[in-house]
Amino acid sequence: MRGDFTEHGKMLATNMTFSGTIGQHAITRMRETARLFAVLGSILAQAARPQNWPRTTRAVFARQILFTGVEALRFVSLVAFLTGISVVVQAQVWLSKAGQSEMLGPVLVAVILREVAPLLVNFIVIGRSGTAIAVELANMKVFGEIRVLEAQGLDALLYLAIPRALGMAVSIFCLTIWFTIVAFVSGYAFGVLFGAGASDPAIFMNTVLKGLHPADVCNLLAKTFVPGLFTAGICIMEGLSARYSITEVPQAATRAVVRSIAALFIISAIVSVLTYI
């Protein structure tokens, strides 16, 4: 009897430990999310004040757009070109076979502009610039460079976070528009080449433009600016969470990528649902 009690107690303790671990994990996640929202709120509130944009901050902003936007153009163009071939050509082929050619515009807008372009561009930016931000800031923290900035009266939020976050968001928006254009052009060109679509570019463009709605503009803004800000916020936070050792740098980068991708999918799903409501 006494043994039963002991076994029961052990099971209860194990269950308690298990649920406690889950609870602790959930609380930690909630705290991190709250901190992320607080950081993003501060970034947006401080960025709205013109006095927080001295020439040094403007220079970091321009540099961020150069690294995240301009230097990613070639790779984004390549991915967009290949996406255009596979998605646009297939849409043209299958819709014409089904006798639904008039649906080409709405389908392409729904697939490329609403989903594929923002998602792929965000992925590329997370891989190229998100990791770079996390690694750079983690190194700065470990080597005491944040302290060096603070000793000179530079606020890390103003000098490091604001230009990086906004530079990343603006770059993702611009890259997504570029991605869409390249994908449509390559898709159309290959469609014509293989005799799968209308040969007149005006007809193709007209079909696509007909599929566009005002909600798509909001969708595009929400799927580029918002994940861009979240990615930057996550990468900045993870980078600055490194403290003492260089071995924390790759860990911070890995966490930044995983959490940025998770945030991207969550935001993307929420915006998609809201678009169709």
Place this chain on the structure above:
Amino acid sequence: MNPNAPILEFADVTIAAAAREHAGLSHAGMRLLPGALSLVQLEPGHEQSPLADLAAGLLDPEEGRVLFQGEAWSAMSPAQVLQRRAQIGRVFDGHGWVSNLNVNENVTLAQRHHTRRPDTEILAEAEALARAFGLDELPKIRPALVAPRDLRRAEWIRGFLGCPLLILLERPMQDVPLEHLPRLLGAVQEACARKAAVLWLTDKDQVWQNPNLRGAMRCAMRGQTLRTAAAPVRAGN
């Protein structure tokens, strides 16, 4: 503000040592008036001192207060803290650079951030200081690619650029040949002449015993105690 009020004041400051090679501080007191130079001799084996971080408001003392221009760092708003730090020039002990900026960008960063002085004017002042410190020009490459003795002198430029009110020199002669000491002394004397205060931490006997620094207020770190020290007596004097 009273022009004769202390620029920097340590009032009964206590802080524990951060690590074994670091020095702590116990009930330390010190006042730096405008135009004053305070020379602090560091104890061998405990060269990492919290004095400069405390003076810049980067560390909060466990007891006591550190006042800059008559106001405790702990009583200032974050914006005030940043504004006040803009008036402090510093040569850091150890790594004092932002790695992804060139040396010239690092040197002029604070001036470009806090002031509206034209870039050309800031650069001209930096280049003039570079020549005064024996550098041919301000290095325009990453800090990692610059020789330590040149990098240290580039830090001197940053420390004195923009005529700061308080200059914190943490072992500024580290990695620098002693032949350059007179150049630094000249800049320190000029800064004191324009009523800036200078806190110079050193572990070098050549600096501590330098006859040109005989007029400096002297303190020595012994354990966790900051003691007032007398100027060394030179043989034959």
